[in-house]
Amino acid sequence: VADCKAPPELEHGFVTFSSRNNLTTYRAAIQYHCQHPYYHMAPNSTATYTCDATGVWRSEELGTKLPSCRPVCGRPARPLPGIIKRIIGGRNAEPGFFPWQALIVVEDMSRVPNDKWFGSGALLSDSWVLTAAHVLRSQRRDKTVIPVSKEHVTVYLALHDVRNKMEAINRTVERIILHEEFDIQNYNHDIALVKLKEKVTMGNYVMPVCLPQFEHELEGPHPNTLGLVAGWGISNPNITVDEIISSGMRTLSDILQYVKLPVVLHAECKTSYESRSGNYSVTENMFCAGYYEGGKDTCLGDSGGAFVIQDPGTRRWVAQGLVSWGGPEECGSKQVYGVYTKVSNYVDWVEKKTGSSERWTFLDPELER
Structure with a gap:
């Protein structure tokens, strides 16, 4: 039986297995995620990969390529105060x-x-x-x-x-x-x-x-x-x-x-x-x-x-x-x-x-x- 082995790591991301015992054999499925809320996936895809008959992790959208986790911009974890009041002096x-x-x-x-x-x-x-x-x-x-x-x-x-x-x-x-x-x-x-x-x-x-x-x-x-x-x-x-x-x-x-x-x-x-x-x-x-x-x-x-x-x-x-x-x-x-x-x-x-x-x-x- 084909075995895809442990999936490659994704920088600023992590992988989840669809099976409880983390199978990596033929037809096993995994999904990549990015470290939310600081990174998001590019290109935006489901990032689901399945182990194919040749022992390679493959996704419908990206083939064998991995997505990347890119920094989220302009969304501070602490929301900036609403822009209503005038601030004088700072x-x-x-x-x-x-x-x-x-x-x-x-x-x-x-x-x-x-x-x-x-x-x-x-x-x-x-x-x-x-x-x-x-x-x-x-x-x-x-x-x-x-x-x-x-x-x-x-x-x-x-x-x-x-x-x-x-x-x-x-x-x-x-x-x-x-x-x-x-x-x-x-x-x-x-x-x-x-x-x-x-x-x-x-x-x-x-x-x-x-x-x-x-x-x-x-x-x-x-x-x-x-x-x-x-x-x-x-x-x-x-x-x-x-x-x-x-x-x-x-x-x-x-x-x-x-x-x-x-x-x-x-x-x-x-x-x-x-x-x-x-x-x-x-x-x-x-x-x-x-x-x-x-x-x-x-x-x-x-x-x-x-x-x-x-x-x-x-x-x-x-x-x-x-x-x-x-x-x-x-x-x-x-x-x-x-x-x-x-x-x-x-x-x-x-x-x-x-x-x-x-x-x-x-x-x-x-x-x-």
């Missing part, structure tokens, strides 16, 4: 509210004095993080756009309280990709990708954010839509980077904070910046968010962090923006809107750079009907 997040939030620390030892700075990013998959190009550009006196060397970058995930960096997941970096057309003058195309050297495993505190996928998401965020931005409030001008990196020190906020901000009409934002002295241009690759009357709430996000909007239909959180720049005035001044990279313009760029030719690498197979 509120402490609970652990797991923003499981895609990454802290990116750059320590450039080749410079004298050595340079230290950081920003935030958003996890896109088990090995890619999205951030703003200006966070990872080597800070040279000339206008050249060269990434910092990857040896100088550390990425922290599952980080809630900056003082506990040692307990967070940390990763070194395999590759840094800045957008080829990033303009240091006006911050156009302020977007970059970081490939982690080692993959991360998803769980309550680590989960990717979704990229815009549906037509209405690819149009970019609509005016007056509310989004959330999280950060450690590190853009406070009174704090030195050294204080934060030597994590014993108090930062403006040790605990991850978040703010809720409305998307501003593009024309209104352009006008508000054109009326200032200085050479500001709000391009079609940017959008603005914040309140006309100002308030501390526009400055809490760290550079490169994601501006996320919940899709009303699927309830998943989508990264529509990346914290990019803001006006010269005191943070939170009247009519100083925060400016964000418009991620929907770069979905193809991200897919090209990460080599994810299969459209659904960062998408939700359950929604790809």
Whole structure:
């Protein structure tokens, strides 16, 4: 009698046998499952395999190939608070509210004095993080756009309280990709990708954010839509980077904070910046968010962090923006809107750079009907 032997293991998944005594002989059946709710199956199939006469596990849908378990995006285990109330100044997040939030620390030892700075990013998959190009550009006196060397970058995930960096997941970096057309003058195309050297495993505190996928998401965020931005409030001008990196020190906020901000009409934002002295241009690759009357709430996000909007239909959180720049005035001044990279313009760029030719690498197979 044909015997298919123990079925191959599925990464981030498990197998169940249809027979009580785990038979692996001819006509025995097994089914693969993914570790719910952090992974789902792609392609979406029943993943049932039967032992055939030649001693091979075979499925009607996939033949002898195994499915894969892909990370679920944009569905935190702890649901984010409903987007109703306005948050002024920022509120402490609970652990797991923003499981895609990454802290990116750059320590450039080749410079004298050595340079230290950081920003935030958003996890896109088990090995890619999205951030703003200006966070990872080597800070040279000339206008050249060269990434910092990857040896100088550390990425922290599952980080809630900056003082506990040692307990967070940390990763070194395999590759840094800045957008080829990033303009240091006006911050156009302020977007970059970081490939982690080692993959991360998803769980309550680590989960990717979704990229815009549906037509209405690819149009970019609509005016007056509310989004959330999280950060450690590190853009406070009174704090030195050294204080934060030597994590014993108090930062403006040790605990991850978040703010809720409305998307501003593009024309209104352009006008508000054109009326200032200085050479500001709000391009079609940017959008603005914040309140006309100002308030501390526009400055809490760290550079490169994601501006996320919940899709009303699927309830998943989508990264529509990346914290990019803001006006010269005191943070939170009247009519100083925060400016964000418009991620929907770069979905193809991200897919090209990460080599994810299969459209659904960062998408939700359950929604790809």
